[in-house]
Amino acid sequence: MTGGAILRVVGGVLLVLALAGCTGSSLKLASASATTPYRGTAGEAATDPGNADYGVTPDPSMPITIATPRLDPNHTYSLPELINIAQLSNPATQAAWQRAREAAAATGIAEGAYLPIISADVLAGYAVTSNTAPGINTALVSVPDGTITTSGMQAVPSLAVKWLLFDFGARDAALATAQQVSFAANVGFNGTHQKLIYDVSNAYFQYSAARAQSRIDRAALDNARVVLEAAQARLDQGVATTMEVAQAKQQVAQAEFDLTGATGRERSTYAMLLGAMGVSPTITIKVQDISGKPLPRQVPDNLDQMIVASLQRRPDVQAAFAQMKASEQGIAAARAEFLPRIALTGTINRTIGSYSIHDTRFDSTASLDVNQPNAAVLLGVTVPIFDGGMRDARMEAAVAAASASQQDFARLQSTAAQEIVVAYDVLRTSLSANAAATELVNAARTNYEAALDYYKNGLGTLADISVTQTGLLKAQYAQAQARSDAFVAAATLAFATGTLTSANSF
Structure with a gap:
């Protein structure tokens, strides 16, 4: 063996040893044991903090991009305005748009296969x-x-x-697949906007219901204080007992407790609304009330026709159909590999x-x-003559993928139809419940006012007021919830049928 050959062999051995040393040293990037907290930075060896603190070191270079839109503090925002803010601020819409652009670019790649490579x-x-x-x-x-x-x-x-020049349809299949995937991404982009509109609408109606319950509890507290004043006046006149005054004070305390819980729920639903919009949870925004908003119209009668029309326009169903057609093109591409x-x-x-x-x-x-x-x-x-069965395996995989896509498409249609039927029934029930709750509130208010007048005039008892007040409170709760449920059900039905397409859908 010549001297040059010996040097090459020695150099190769040293290179292998150096690479092995690098592989071993890379383990230093992880913690020393399963119970040792990690401290360090990317690409640097981990250090042992010497305690059981598993906190992560803050990264000041990390950008924090929570949306904080500029709002008018004196303006009361309607639901369409809130939806518009969400569409501009929520990163979900931007991400869906970029995915659609990525899929469109993939179509360009498939088209480029028809041109020569220089x-x-x-x-x-x-x-x-x-x-x-x-x-x-x-x-x-x-x-x-x-x-x-x-x-x-x-x-x-x-x-x-x-x-x-010729490949028996392999490029055609690749282009058709890319076009279907691009279409799926584009309708998915529209679907993301529809989902955002639904999420904001749902949170808005839930927040409106919580605000209504807070108003009801404030009115109940005012009523309890009126009863307490009446009980105190009767005690001063010698026609009531201290027990009645104590019971009236208990009702005031209970009303204050209920109001505290209601305001807490109101704050929680407000935070949910901001979260659905994708904006900072610390911003303050005035939200328009729905007390004067008319209830949704009655649901259509022909449910079967509505289901068919809805499935044909729903973005997720169209995307699944496009994915199914794309997977069928995979069979053509796999078949072309045999030619x-x-x-x-x-x-x-x-x-x-x-x-x-x-x-x-x-x-x-x-x-x-x-x-x-x-x-x-x-x-x-x-x-192609022999490849160890890889082409056969690709063909089987393509056939299986196409079959699975067909079943996924059928399953999604069934699920979507079920969603439409459920939303249809919930809306119909909610509208009926709201009508019944309105009658119940009117009757409960009449009973309460009569019981209060009787008690003030010395003809009734505090127990009568307590019963009628509780009945009025429950009826008002039921009415507020039924009204909110009707709006939520209408939004759900519109989303399920693919008609919740803009901020002005409500």
Whole structure:
């Protein structure tokens, strides 16, 4: 073995050892044990904090991008205005738009497969070649075997063109798949906006219901205080007992407790509204009340017709249908792998070099300059013969994926139809419940006012007031909840039928 060969072997061994050392040192990036907290930065060895604190070091370089839209503190925002703010602020819509753009770009990639690929390369460097030359043995000359060594600098600029002419539909299938995926992403983008409109509307109606319950509890507290004043007045007149006054004070305390819980729920639903909008939970925004908003219209009668029309326009169903068609194109692409491909290849290059040629037989050296152009145009046919069953496996996978997409599409239609029916029934029930609750409130208010007048005039008891007040409170709660449920059910039905398409849907 020559000295150069030995050096190459030693160098290779040292390189392998160095790579092995790097692999081992990379484990230093993790904690020393399963009970050792991690401290460190990306790419640096982990350190042991010396305690059981598993906190994470704050990263001041991390951007915090919670949306804080500029709002008018004196303006009361309606539901369409809140939806518009959400569509501008919520990152979900921006992410869906970028995914749609990504899918559109993938279509461009598939279209590019129909065009030739042109590439330019330049190879330059120092080259050495050695060839054994036979000796010369004659009666006059005897030259032993030797070596001809050619060395020098060379450059080879080249231009290559490759054009796939025919592939039995593989590119067509790839383009059709990309187009269907792009369509699915685009309708998914619209679906993201519809979901955002629904989420904001739902949170808005829940917040409105909580505000209504707070108003009811405030009115109940005022009523309890009126009863307490009446009980105190009767006690001062000697027609009531201290027990009645104590009971009236208990009702005031209970009303104050109920109001505290209601205001807490109001704050929680307000935070839910801000969360649905995708804005900072610390901003303050005035929200319009729905007390004067008319209830949704009655639901349509032909439920079957509504289901069919709804499924045909729902973004998620359309996206699933597009995915199913895309998966069917996968079968065509897998089938094309069994067939030949015809491509045209052309190359143009030039070899430029300056070489030194040394012949050991004569111990002579010569110089050679080369500037040689080359060109070729070739038509190639690639015929797959054997690949260990990979094409068969791809075909089976494509068929299975297409079948699964068909079943997913059918399942989604069934689920969507169920959602429509449930929302339809809930809306119909909520409208009926609201009508019944309105009658109940009117009757309960009449009973309470009559009981209060009787008690003030010394004809009734505090127990009568307590019963009628509780009945009025429950009826008002039921009315507020039924009204909110009707709006939520209408929003749910509109979302389920694919008609909740803009901020002005309500």
